[in-house]
Amino acid sequence: MVRAISSLIGAAFVFVLAIALFGTVKTAVEEPAAESAEHVFHLGPREADLPSAGLAGKFDNRQVQRGFQVYKEVCAACHSLKYVHFRDLTKIGYAEAEVKAIANQWVIEQPSINPETGEAATRKNAPSDPFPSPFINEIAARAANNNALPPDLSLMTKARHDGPDYVYSLITGYQNQPARLLKEFPGAKTPAGLHYNPYFANLNIAMPPPLTADGQVTYADGTKATKDQMARDVAAFLTWTAEPNLEARHAAGLAALIFIGIFCFLAWGAYQNVWRDVKH
Template sequence: MIRIFSILVGLFFTAALAWSLVIDTVQLGKDGLPKNAAHEFGKAHDLKPLKLASDGPFGKFDQAQLQRGFAVYQGVCASCHSLSQVSYRSLAALGYEDAELKAIAAKATINAKDPLTGEMKDRPGMPSDKFPAVVYGGVGSPPDLSLITKARHGGASYVYSLLTGYEATQPADLIKHFPDSKTGKDMHYNPYFANLNIAMAPPLASDGLVTYSDGTVASKDQMAKDVAAFLVWTAEPELNQRHQTGLWWILFLVFATTLGYMAYRNIWAEKKGH
């Protein structure tokens, strides 16, 4: 009797939970998603398309583009954003020679322990060092960009869209229906940012902010594409090797599958005949 009662109680609670779930699902379907400024006017899930050489299972990094992207990072982004997970010697994958790596690293000031005295002292950077953290004097702390394309929905497309998505004025309907979303002082309207208003001023405000060594015209759009490609590399520098390894494993599995099928046919052919 107690067992039957326990079963009935369990069935009652299960039915109540299922009914509540059905009611909530139906109600959500009628009401739709909550209406807010980002939902109505944001473009965080409608990013600008961006095609890079590294895209797809057989993609490979374009070294020339990565060098251009690094130039944009150095010339535009490095004053506020760190690359704390990247070492200078890793830039060899971009095609830089040892002498160039030493020159690039030497421009940085690294606070490290003196091996002779044990005291912390500033010294020029070395290829074995990682990019130092940026000391930012403004309000808030700009994010480290080492893994930004992994940390944001859309990856490189998000970076590209954000950099090229600043708008001088907000839509009139946005101010009318969502007055709390009005861009405040020291803020900038960007529909690709999560809450539409971002403290970072347009970093690529004009063409020609950097000079490309390969002669490519440094337009705002080109710089945005190049630095997005560079940040894909910082987040996944082993991508080329991973793609190559994956290809070899696919070929091995195809070969092993074919060999196994031929062995199966050879071993069982006579037995199936009987």
């Protein structure tokens, strides 16, 4: 009796769910949701064509160093890099003396406590320190950026789909709103204080264009610093900060594929040897 009642209750539950699902599907077919401006005008990222892309991708240390220079002179004014330490720069070709000089000369110093008075103080950065945040806390960051919070960039290329391409496209994607958008969606005009960028999810971003002109950064290696070049370079740098062991991972994956290939060939050979005298 109990089993029959349980089965009946279960069948009723499934029936109700089926009715609800049918109603949802019917509504979606008969009354489809109106397209939004974001759905129509949002663009997928353009390829940055970085050397680190692909199964056998490797970092170009010269490019990554140029990207670090762009971050240092442009992005570091607003964006933190809290999961990266100054000493990590040795992995992209900087000598220890260079890293020490970079840390010591970094504009923003590390928060500290005066041992004599117990009051808040600052000290010079050391290679073992993480890159310091440009703001003392979130409130200060929002106050300086029209209430928008600049995200930390350490893992940005891992946090976004097609991360390196996304960063490159976003930085170079600022433009005026197309007339078609304003014609089809009159209420989608970019609000004051925001900037139109079709590579951003809702089309309007609080960050102003970070790269405004060619030559904004003077590269130490003499590379011509066009806006496109600077965008690619900083995308390469942020790819490295998010996954500094990318080359080792690619090498391990390639070795695993080679091993699997050899193993399959040996297994096939063993199979042929074991069953060679067996007639089918």
